[in-house]
Amino acid sequence: KAGVTQTPRYLIKTRGQQVTLSCSPISGHRSVSWYQQTPGQGLQFLFEYFSETQRNKGNFPGRFSGRQFSNSRSEMNVSTLELGDSALYLCASSSYSGGASEQYFGPGTRLTVT
């Protein structure tokens, strides 16, 4: 079974631009969660999607948004990028909502904002 894939793996953007990151979950998994990891704040939960619906949301500004498609693939979008958005963005999939013990993480997308 293929693992969680994230594209692109690396991205460099300029302040003020917007960016879209993609996550393809493990086949059969319907839940996708997104996390932001920075040296200062550590790993923080962004949001979770299950069957195309946002089920849970972390404490991030509205510039961070996401969606999930009918095939369970998910995208997250960050608009009006700030320097502080530079981070490793991880997605994780599981077969059911809230299935933290069965979360499988992707390799991440490293975003650098200049």
Added chain:
Amino acid sequence: SQELEQSPQSLIVQEGKNLTINCTSSKTLYGLYWYKQKYGEGLIFLMMLQKGGEEKSHEKITAKLDEKKQQSSLHITASQPSHAGIYLCGAEGGGSNYKLTFGKGTLLTVNP
């Protein structure tokens, strides 16, 4: 909101030595998860603990959750270079709040 404090922040040990990483919560832990991360990569699930006093082992790694369910420890016996990485503890919020809150991680270096 729940906060998880990990100690130490970093650890350098000689191959073959034992070590312990601690994770302390500001609130009761309803589900405590341990993950390992290679630098810049995704997380690998190690173990989950739910019951006070619970202890689980996998190969040379043992994790425990204290009786009061506010502290967990991860113990590695006879460390190897393959154990090197960042260890993170994560906890569920309890009730319907199952999103994970993470500690800031412990960077483990194992010198051959």
